[in-house]
Amino acid sequence: MPSTTRERIVDAADQLIYEHGFEHTSFAQIADSVGISRGNFYHHFRTKNDILDAVIERRLDRTRDMLGAWKADNDTPLGRIRAFVHILIDNRALIERYGCPVGTLCAELGKLAHPARGRANELFVLFQRWLRRQFTELGCGDEAGPLAMHVLARSQGVSTLASTFQDEAFVRREVDDLENWLLQFSANNPVH
Amino acid sequence: MPSTTRERIVDAADQLIYEHGFEHTSFAQIADSVGISRGNFYHHFRTKNDILDAVIERRLDRTRDMLGAWKADNDTPLGRIRAFVHILIDNRALIERYGCPVGTLCAELGKLAHPARGRANELFVLFQRWLRRQFTELGCGDEAGPLAMHVLARSQGVSTLASTFQDEAFVRREVDDLENWLLQFSANNPVH
DNA sequence: GTCTATAGTATGATAGAC
DNA sequence: GTCTATCATACTATAGAC
Numbered sequence: 294m295p296s297t298t299r300e301r302i303v304d305a306a307d308q309l310i311y312e313h314g315f316e317h318t319s320f321a322q323i324a325d326s327v328g329i330s331r332g333n334f335y336h337h338f339r340t341k342n343d344i345l346d347a348v349i350e351r352r353l354d355r356t357r358d359m360l361g362a363w364k365a366d367n368d369t370p371l372g373r374i375r376a377f378v379h380i381l382i383d384n385r386a387l388i389e390r391y392g393c394p395v396g397t398l399c400a401e402l403g404k405l406a407h408p409a410r411g412r413a414n415e416l417f418v419l420f421q422r423w424l425r426r427q428f429t430e431l432g433c434g435d436e437a438g439p440l441a442m443h444v445l446a447r448s449q450g451v452s453t454l455a456s457t458f459q460d461e462a463f464v465r466r467e468v469d470d471l472e473n474w475l476l477q478f479s480a481n482n483p484v485h
Numbered sequence: 486m487p488s489t490t491r492e493r494i495v496d497a498a499d500q501l502i503y504e505h506g507f508e509h510t511s512f513a514q515i516a517d518s519v520g521i522s523r524g525n526f527y528h529h530f531r532t533k534n535d536i537l538d539a540v541i542e543r544r545l546d547r548t549r550d551m552l553g554a555w556k557a558d559n560d561t562p563l564g565r566i567r568a569f570v571h572i573l574i575d576n577r578a579l580i581e582r583y584g585c586p587v588g589t590l591c592a593e594l595g596k597l598a599h600p601a602r603g604r605a606n607e608l609f610v611l612f613q614r615w616l617r618r619q620f621t622e623l624g625c626g627d628e629a630g631p632l633a634m635h636v637l638a639r640s641q642g643v644s645t646l647a648s649t650f651q652d653e654a655f656v657r658r659e660v661d662d663l664e665n666w667l668l669q670f671s672a673n674n675p676v677h
Numbered sequence: 678g679t680c681t682a683t684a685g686t687a688t689g690a691t692a693g694a695c
Numbered sequence: 696g697t698c699t700a701t702c703a704t705a706c707t708a709t710a711g712a713c
Contacts, residue, residue: 298696314596316508319688333697335690392592399649400589403582404506414649442646442655443662450642454634457591457609463634470635490678511706525679527708 299337301327307348311394314401315345342409349412352394356416360423370427371479374444377424378471381451381464389459393452395420421445431479440478447471491529493519499540503586506593507537534601541604544586548608552615562619563671566636569616570663573643573656581651585644587612613637623671632670639663 296304305326309318320341324334338344363376381388391397395416402410424441433440451467454460488496497518501510512533516526530536555568573580583589587608594602616633625632643659646652 312596314508314593316506317597320690321688329696330698331689332691332693332699336696339690341689391596396645397592397596400584400592400645401506403584403648404504404589405509417646417649439655439658442650442652443659446642446646446659447639448642449645450638450640453588453592453641453645454609454638456595457606458634460634463631466631467635467638512708513706521678522680523707524681524709524711528678531708533707 298327298329298333302329302334302337302344303347303351306344307351310345310348310398312391315398315407316401316405342407345407345409346412349398349409349416352416353412353419356419360419370430371475373427374424374475375472377420378444378448378468378475381448381455381468385455385461385464388452388455388464389461390456392456393449396449396452417445444471490519490521490525494521494526494529494536495539495543498536499543502537502540502590504583507590507599508593508597534599537599537601538604541590541601541608544608545604545611548611552611562622563667565619566616566667567664569612570636570640570660570667573640573647573660577647577653577656580644580647580656581653582648584648585641588641588644609637636663 302323306318306323309322309326313322320331320334323344324331327334338347363373367373367376395413399410399413399417401407402413421441424444425437428437428440431437447467448471451464455464494515498510498515501514501518505514512523512526515536516523519526530539555565559565559568587605591602591605591609593599594605613633616636617629620629620632623629639659640663643656647656
């Protein structure tokens with residue numbers, strides 16, 4: 294697995310920003326994590342915003358890959374939406390410690406009125422459009438958009454409270470509840 | 486309205502921490518906002534954690550007052566839960582700009598592994614216990630706790646996406662949805 | 678209680694040798 | 696590409712005069 298220094302920097306920055314927040318992550322920490330000097334770091338990224346931009350683009354790429362994989366792995370739109378909901382279970386350990394990587398980044402950049410805020414929000418937009426498409430394929434018509442936002446909001450809420458209360462039973466309960474809602478919903482739907 | 490310098494400091498810090506986050510709020514900003522020197526600031530609060538503690542205690546007091554007022558203003562547990570849900574509408578302008586003051590603070594302190602984290606989480610606990618009591622009074626028995634967490638999670642999710650998408654129609658839709666769920670729920674409930 | 682002055686540290690960022 | 700200085704700035708925090 295060859296990886297360039299630049300890629301190793303973005304990897305480390307991505308992880309540190311997720312774990313400690315953007316503001317609280319320093320160049321020194323990233324450089325130490327990669328095992329290079331601060332001077333070398335600046336050869337690859339001139340400003341802190343540059344490294345943030347690279348991290349966001351990396352997350353956008355990975356998100357697109359993940360959404361593509363969910364689509365490939367599930368034959369039905371219902372199965373795809375369930376794959377989305379299920380990340381709350383699959384990633385529960387990380388979510389309990391650090392929250393949702395998308396939600397916490399957007400919240401922080403929003404408060405900072407950071408220039409990269411809009412780009413970070415695109416992460417949410419990727420999920421929202423993907424979910425909307427699944428609901429459209431389910432035959433929800435104009436309701437597909439609102440339904441996508443609804444699922445997104447509920448999973449966000451679960452992430453936030455999961456990191457506060459560290460209660461795995463709560464997460465599982467809410468995921469079950471969401472899945473039941475989905476099943477009931479699709480059963481009542483014209484296309485099914 | 487007489488207010489001590491200390492109170493004015495806590496007021497200013499509370500607002501700045503909500504708007505810009507704890508990490509991004511400096512002593513200089515708070516002092517400037519109050520109109521005092523940094524030296525004077527340190528006469529009242531020795532460390533940044535001290536001022537954070539004071540802000541959290543202030544928010545806890547205000548939250549208790551608010552929950553008490555909701556209880557006094559509404560005769561039924563259902564009306565009280567609706568009062569909680571309705572803060573998403575009443576505070577929508579601030580929530581769209583800065584998110585939920587509880588959720589964003591807990592998320593940030595969680596990532597920082599900050600000593601005040603536990604105390605900040607008590608803000609969520611206040612809401613959770615209060616909601617649980619309302620569901621208990623509705624006759625939900627052992628389900629009161631999970632139902633309280635469910636309402637808390639859904640309102641949190643709406644807050645997070647409200648600040649990302651800045652979509653008032655989305656907030657109103659989700660609040661309507663939650664209120665309909667509540668009405669349907671209490672109609673099917675033994676106590677009603 | 679309030680101020681000015683200042684210390685010590687960490688940070689973002691640059692210059693220049695190898 | 697990588698390193699070792701180094702700078703300027705902002706920050707938390709302290710000391711001491713009024």
